[in-house]
Amino acid sequence: MYKFITKSVSKNYVPYSVCLCTSTVNTNLNEIGQGLRKIQPKTNEIKSYGQPTPDTHPHLLKPGEFTPGLTLAEFKSRRERFVDKLLSSSNTKKHCVVIPSAKKKYMSGKIPYVFRQNTDFMYMTGCLEPDSCLLLEIDNEKFTSTMFLRPKDKNMEMWDGVVTGLGDPGFFGVDQAIDIADLNNYLDLTFKSSQPDTLWYNTEESEFTRLTSTVKELVKSAWGANLLSPTNLIHQLRLYKSSAEQKLMQKTCQIASEAINETISWSNPDISEHHIFAKVDYECRMRNASYLAYPPVVASGQNATTIHYINNCQMLKTGDTVLMDAGCEYGGYTSDITRTFPVSKSKLSDAQRVLYEIVLETQKSLIRKLQEKAYSLDELFEIMCLELGKYLKEIGFIPKHLSGVDLARASYKYCPHHVSHYLGMDVHDTPSISRAIKLEPGMVFTIEPGLYISADNRVVSEEFRGLGVRIEDDALMLPNNKVQILTEACVKEIKDIER
Incomplete structure (x- = not known):
């Protein structure tokens, strides 16, 4: 006879079930426990992120590549060149730049289309995850970069796949990673405390409707801050393909x-x-x-x-x-x-x-x-x-x-x-x-x-x-x-x- 006991550990863990077998056979539960303790977790498991890496997908990425044909250094360089271009085009020195990802689109109910990233966000980050956002806080020639991402959630990952989470901002080459759910509050606090001269955000094309409302309200209630779109500045960079990008263009055209x-x-x-x-x-x-x-x-x-x-x-x-x-x-x-x-x-x-x-x-x-x-x-x-x-x-x-x-x-x-x-x-x-x-x-x-x-x-x-x-x-x-x-x-x- 079998009895199933379901036990919830905490809100951070998925409930698990224990099967207790009762029979006329004389079974020593201590021996069973000793056998289970011999099963040790693997210590050399490859860490998974919300997108392919050279370790998880060696057939797609060569060692040192962050996305096919491109290194993490190239993405960091793009952000640096963007900041340089922004500052050279502006008379002010304090800026806040918000570049959101694409959102998932659904064919029917909860059935998603194949996800394709917003290309401006992709160009600046290399991140392939939906529901993400890049924030650049610029003060004179210095800037900090923050990625807003979905936190790890075992239940959601069972449905939608692994996400990178918040524990490794260095994976994207940024200074910090914060829960995407906190984006609006963080932006509100940051904007009011640092008082940037210009908030850069594309209100016309963003799929983040709540974020768009937040941005408009912040600028409306601010001290004369400007609201500008970063799109053209990003496109000025994207227009000129680097040597690595040229090789990717050659490859896609050859295919x-x-x-x-x-x-x-x-x-x-x-x-x-x-x-x-x-x-x-x-x-x-x-x-x-x-x-x-x-x-x-x-x-x-x-x-x-x-x-x-x-x-x-x-x-x-x-x-x-x-x-x-x-x-x-x-x-x-x-x-x-x-x-x-x-x-x-x-x-x-x-x-x-x-x-x-x-x-x-x-x-x-x-x-x-x-x-x-x-x-x-x-x-x-x-x-x-x-x-x-x-x-x-x-x-x-x-x-x-x-x-x-x-x-x-x-x-x-x-x-x-x-x-x-x-x-x-x-x-x-x-x-x-x-x-x-x-x-x-x-x-x-x-x-x-x-x-x-x-x-x-x-x-x-x-x-x-x-x-x-x-x-x-x-x-x-x-x-x-x-x-x-x-x-x-x-x-x-x-x-x-x-x-």
């Missing part, structure tokens, strides 16, 4: 290039756009990407004229082309590639070939121009419109007498999107940075001309209607007007896509 090549070779008319989606996702993950960088566009036939088509549910048909816009995330850095290719192992039609050659030659021309002198992304956009316009005049899409601004406007109707955006931790990276500034070494960006001919366009010949072509590569600006095409391994010549 996506290989995955897309495999997908192009695999495609056939007996599958759907959804299968193409699954194939490129699979190929990226098999090369150690975390996941796709964004919902991919897999647009066959006329669907390619919808620039942000993500339904991905139509069957592929012989004779159609597929416009696939896909990239992956590796080590927190993203790639972004677009290729247009024929569905079956066949040739492009005459009309498809004409549009494809126009887009490809326009892209190649832009890459050549980048190596002549410094351009801004906006200047590249103007050049793209004129280049496309030149070719569109030749095939009768645009009146031959048009030139200059009128020509650019006419061609814009066939390519109504910018030719480029910055690329990095986000696909549309550092959005607070103007595209009017000149490109400089360390910047990563896309080059993506396209042509989209609607099915009801009566200006063009019938064989062109319903066709869409885009070719997109990722580029790294190097010194002396050199450009490295990070996605060069991804096929785009006609002889290669026709297979």
Whole structure:
């Protein structure tokens, strides 16, 4: 006969159960106890944190890395450079900077989506945990750094996994770690005692609604303190990729290039756009990407004229082309590639070939121009419109007498999107940075001309209607007007896509 006795030890421990066995067998409980005492806890267990480490995930991180490809020293350097930039942009010396993480998002009830960290917070800390926050208290050129984190809780960790907790602030390279539940009270006390001149916090994009209310109330009741967003200052740092970041960009672009090549070779008319989606996702993950960088566009036939088509549910048909816009995330850095290719192992039609050659030659021309002198992304956009316009005049899409601004406007109707955006931790990276500034070494960006001919366009010949072509590569600006095409391994010549 068995009796179960449940005993609660304290509020800090999970209740446990003891099974007492009663039988006619003469059992010496002292002997049982002596046997249990021989089971000793392991003393060489690897300590677990709320994210991978070289000890727990040696297949992901090399010794000395804090996140893939990046050391803890790099994250500390980022905070130091941020403080330097902040002080150089301000006339005052006392500041309080609050940078929160992302929060978990839920698909249904308590079922979460895969967590993706806020990239500004990630850039400044390397922390992969939700419900966290970085606080920088700056006084002249000195500053202290505090991480607000979830404390360890055995019950919650059983559901959501291990958290780093508060006992090892050195893990993140900060001065102290405090319970995230105390953030609002701590900020209130700190703000009132130190009386900073400026509180830096992005009230527009933060997911911490209570914190946002606290910040607004503090500034409102303060002695004339300013409230500013730190986002643009962080983006000014993120815009220029370090040598380590450049290697990560090379890696994520190589993974996506290989995955897309495999997908192009695999495609056939007996599958759907959804299968193409699954194939490129699979190929990226098999090369150690975390996941796709964004919902991919897999647009066959006329669907390619919808620039942000993500339904991905139509069957592929012989004779159609597929416009696939896909990239992956590796080590927190993203790639972004677009290729247009024929569905079956066949040739492009005459009309498809004409549009494809126009887009490809326009892209190649832009890459050549980048190596002549410094351009801004906006200047590249103007050049793209004129280049496309030149070719569109030749095939009768645009009146031959048009030139200059009128020509650019006419061609814009066939390519109504910018030719480029910055690329990095986000696909549309550092959005607070103007595209009017000149490109400089360390910047990563896309080059993506396209042509989209609607099915009801009566200006063009019938064989062109319903066709869409885009070719997109990722580029790294190097010194002396050199450009490295990070996605060069991804096929785009006609002889290669026709297979």
